Amino acid sequence: MHTRDGVRLDADVYRPDAIGEFPVLxxxxxxxxEIASTVVYAHPIWYAAQGYIVVIQDxxxxxxxxxEFKLFAREIEDGEDSVNWAVNLPGSNGKVGMYGFSYQGMTQLYAAxxxxxxxxxxxxAMIGYDLYTDWAYEGGAFCLQTNLAWAIQLATETARIKGDTQAYQELFTAxxxxxxxxxxxxxxxxLKNFAPDSFYHDWLEHSNSDEYWEKLSPKTYLQDVDLPMFHIGxxxxxxxxxxxNLYRDMVGRNSQRQELxxxxxxxxxxxxxxxxxDFGVKAASPVDQMQIRWFDRFLKDINTGIFEEPTVCLFQIGTNSWRxxxxxxxxxxxxYYFSSRGLASIREDSGQLTTNPDDHILNSVDVIVHDPWRPVPSLGGHAGLPAGSFERSHIDCRNDVLTYTTAPLDSVLRIAGEAIVEVWSEADTTSYDLCAVLSQVYPDGKVYNLTQGYIRCDRESNPQPSNPTSPKHIKLQATCAKIIKGNALRISLSAAxxxxxxxxxxSDLPMSSATLQDAKIITVKIYSGGEKASKLKLPVVSVSS
Incomplete structure (x- = not known):
């Protein structure tokens, strides 16, 4: 097809082996x-066999x-042109649906x-609604590993398309x-040498939410869109x-059905x-079958029964089942309040989490010393590569990690939603970071992360970072889990x-220009008890024996 400005876009079209008119995906x-997102979805041949014309477009x-590829810059116009072209393919019934994850999820939002x-x-599936807060940065901190890996991947493909052998090899190696x-x-x-036009450089320069992000984000353009959406995460x-954020926004103002x-x-x-x-056999993806039911309802007008079902389906860690x-x-x-003898970085039994605020040892202070020579490493979670749940007791044993642990639970605890860690802290620098990891501690001493969050504390987010007049709020990524009797919960705090x-x-230097030589040793104090009571706010669904 050709866009409104005359650019040719190429696609593969898969058709049902049948006579008639069909919706277009x-x-x-x-x-x-050719990949067609088969890393997570069934091949387009399977979707075509369900009675759909399937279009996979570069x-x-x-x-x-x-x-010219420029990240997200032309996806609204090109998306509209592509939908209008696809609906006029021979055999179309006049209705188009879209699917895909990550960048392919973003193109759906721009087209819509x-x-x-x-x-x-x-x-x-798996999209950024506000690209600053949902994708590039978290809590004001740059998501380095995922952004850098993605930028290099896209730059490598650009070098291949241009036939630049040296750039391709250097970037492929990186x-x-x-x-x-x-x-x-x-x-x-x-990246500076072989991908000077990469979006990555702009993302570094725009380290605060500003007009650049507003113009780039789907959130800006979807305020009056009313479509049925099936959200996947x-x-x-x-x-x-x-x-x-997209799901909640759509539910709050849309008349059409939203499923999650x-x-x-x-x-x-x-x-x-x-x-x-291993989360068990039930964790295998049901997305392809669920999408067909969804498309059958909205593109073929078949009563698939989805309107009689709950709109939210969450996998519960612990039972390894869907709720x-x-x-x-x-x-x-x-x-759950922090309680400590001041040795939470030294002894696991020093830092405790208790639901009784009177259990505090008043005015206790734990200290984190962040050494840039040996920063606390990331392990799994949602922001690291590889992501997921890992045994992390060897990290919790580090002296630059504070741990606060509950007693073994005497009843089952079910949680769902976003936990918040409210921390009273101060540092000897104008800028410092806080990372909080919520884990499950098993009777044998093994520790597996459930979720985590991260914030950057600096003058812009807190005019007096070294004078704690209010607590910092670390919002952890949403989760859904059942913690069985005998296990414990733990918060691990670090400055990296x-x-x-x-x-x-x-330092006060912008991230885009700060070097390793500029890195300082940072001392962070964490308070518990009294007027500076740091705590974990846990989203509890139910407690039972």
Whole structure:
């Protein structure tokens, strides 16, 4: 097809082996249309066999499509043109749906923003709604590992398309061994030299939410869009924040049905294994069958029964089973207060979590010393590569990690939603970071992460970072879990989680120019008890014996 400005876009079209008119399913993606997102979805042949014309298209400047690839810049216009072209394919019944995850999920949102008449429904998976808060940054900190890996991947493909052999080889090598220890860790030489036009450089320069992000984000363009949407996410996906923010926004103001599915998955693949944990056979992806039921209802007008079912389906860690809800849980938050003898970085039995605020040892202070020579490493979670759940007792034993642990539970605890860690802290620098990991501690001493969160504390987010007049709030990624009797919960606090997040140098220099030589040793104090009572606010669904 040709866009409104005359650029040719190429697609593969799969058709049912039957006579008649069929709805069209469109996927627009930048990774070479032959792959067709089969890393998480069934092949388009399978979808065609269910009675759909399936179109897998290379976006502008990718695969064999013409034009210049510029991240998300032309996806609204190109998306609208592609929908209008697809609906006029021979054998179309006049209705178009879209599916896909990550970039392919984003192209659905941009196309929907143009409101083409033929587009009847979308199934966005693992997307950024606000690209600053949901994708590039978390809590004001740059998501280094995922952003850098993705930028190098896209730049490598650009070099291949241009036939630049040297750039391709240098970038391909960097993709297999991320350059995390260059002079300027956040801006490695390989991207500066071989991908000077990469979006990555703009993302570094715009380290605060500003007009740049507003113009780029789907949130800006979807305020009057009213479409039925099937939202798909993963507990260990880096972009779950975007999936939930889009879902909540659509539910709050749309008249059309919104469904939400969240599995125990990383960004890819969507299967039973996430990190070191096997979540069982029920964790295998039901997405393909669920999407067909969804498309049958909205593109074929078949009563598939989905309107008689709950709209939210969440995988519960612990029981390794799916639970349904009428809406995303909005539970009460039960506070677990930090209690410490001041040795939470030295002894596991020093730092405790207790529901009784009177159990505090008043005015206790624990100290984190962040050494840039040996920063606390990231391990799994949603922001690290590889993502997922891992045994982390060896990290909790470090002296630059504070641990606060409950007593073994005397009853079952079910949680669903976002936990918040409210921390009273101060540091000896103008800028510092805080990472909080919520884990489950087993009777044998093994520790497996459930969820985590991260914030950057600096002058812009807190005018007096070294004078704690109010607590910091670390919002943990949403989760759903059942904690059995005899296990315990733990919060681990650190001042780094590298390379998942760019390391804070503790200086006033912008991240884009700060070097390893600028990095300072940072001393952070964490308070518990009295007027500075740090605590975990846990989203408890139910407590039972």
């Amino acid at each position: 469109l996927m627009r993606q930048p990774y070479g249309r 976006v502008r400047g990718r695969g064999t499509s013409e034009g 923003a143009a409101k083409p008449a033929a587009l009847k429904t979308i199934c966005p 993709a297999r061994n991320l350059p995390l220890y260059d002079h300027n860790p956040a801006r490695p030489e390989v 993963g507990w260990f996906d880096a972009y779950l924040r975007g999936t939930l 599915l969240i599995g125990p998955w990383t960004h890819l693949p969507w299967g039973r294994q996430a990190g070191e944990v 349904t809800f009428s809406e995303f849980p909005n539970p009460i938050h039960i506070s 989680c590298f390379p998942a997040y760019a390391m804070n140098t503790g």
